[in-house]
Amino acid sequence: MTQTPGTAMHVHNPERPPRPRIVAVSCLLLALAAVAQLALLPLTYWYQEFFHTAAASFEPEGGVAFAAVGSTAELAADLLTAVLAIGLLALSVANAVGVNGARIASWVAAPLLACCTTVGLIRTPRPLSFLYSSADLDRIAALAKDRMPEWLEPLLLTLGLAVPVALLAALALLALPPANDFFRRRQLVEPGYPAATVPMESTD
Numbered sequence: 001m002t003q004t005p006g007t008a009m010h011v012h013n014p015e016r017p018p019r020p021r022i023v024a025v026s027c028l029l030l031a032l033a034a035v036a037q038l039a040l041l042p043l044t045y046w047y048q049e050f051f052h053t054a055a056a057s058f059e060p061e062g063g064v065a066f067a068a069v070g071s072t073a074e075l076a077a078d079l080l081t082a083v084l085a086i087g088l089l090a091l092s093v094a095n096a097v098g099v100n101g102a103r104i105a106s107w108v109a110a111p112l113l114a115c116c117t118t119v120g121l122i123r124t125p126r127p128l129s130f131l132y133s134s135a136d137l138d139r140i141a142a143l144a145k146d147r148m149p150e151w152l153e154p155l156l157l158t159l160g161l162a163v164p165v166a167l168l169a170a171l172a173l174l175a176l177p178p179a180n181d182f183f184r185r186r187q188l189v190e191p192g193y194p195a196a197t198v199p200m201e202s203t204d
Contacts, residue, residue: 019096019098019182020178020179020181020182022173022176022178022179023095023096023098023173023174023178023179023182024096025170025173026095026169026170026171026173026174026179027092027093027095027096027170028092029166029167029169029170029173030088030089030091030092030095030106030110030166030167030170031088031089031092031093032166033088033110033113033162033163033166033167033170034085034086034088034089034092034113035085035089036159036162036163036166037081037084037085037113037116037117037159037163038082038085038086038089039159040117040120040156040159040160040163041078041081041082043152043155043156043159044078044120044156046152047148047152047153047156050144050145050147050148051140051141051144053144053147054140054141054143054144054147055140057143058136058139058140077116077119077120078120080116081113081116081117081120084109084112084113084116085113087105087109088106088109088110088113088167091105091106091109092106095174098182098183099183100183100184103174103179103183106170106171106174107171107174110167110168110170110171111167111171113163113167114163114164114167114168117160117163117164118160118164120160121156121157121160121161
């Protein structure tokens with residue numbers, strides 16, 4: 001009579017399945033949105049510089065302290081936007097190799113960046129509104145638009161609209177079932193060595 005002891009079991013993480021196309025597209029959208037946002041920042045400052053140059057021909061009516069606060073807040077918002085854009089660029093690479101933590105971080109950072117982009121799209125040179133009257137602001141805007149390239153404002157509008165749309169589309173793709181399967185950790189159980197037989201003494 002013999003007894004078969006339990007066999008050893010080995011658990012390990014196998015290689016991930018091939019990257020789904022929707023994950024690749026999502027990573028590409030995240031990267032393009034981040035690059036577009038990084039390009040928007042200097043373009044926006046250049047755009048606003050035309051307003052500040054035009055405003056130099058007008059006499060301020062006051063509100064210098066409020067203008068300084070507005071400039072500081074604007075700089076802080078732009079710094080946060082740049083950090084989020086660089087972070088999303090790195091997250092897009094991590095998502096491409098299946099790091100689930102990067103996908104979760106993308107769901108947090110991308111909406112914040114989309115909000116920053118939207119606010120930047122509708123903002124005007126804020127400090128000027130504290131310094132000049134409404135009539136002067138209209139003349140400053142007209143003078144600035146006469147001096148800036150014709151393509152600058154449409155480009156800012158196009159990029160400002162494209163970034164949030166690309167971010168939201170990327171997040172939606174990352175939530176689809178094929179993406180869930182790609183990011184889910186798998187464990188494979190393999191049988192160990194063949195079972196050994198152990199003879200047992202029989203009693204008459």
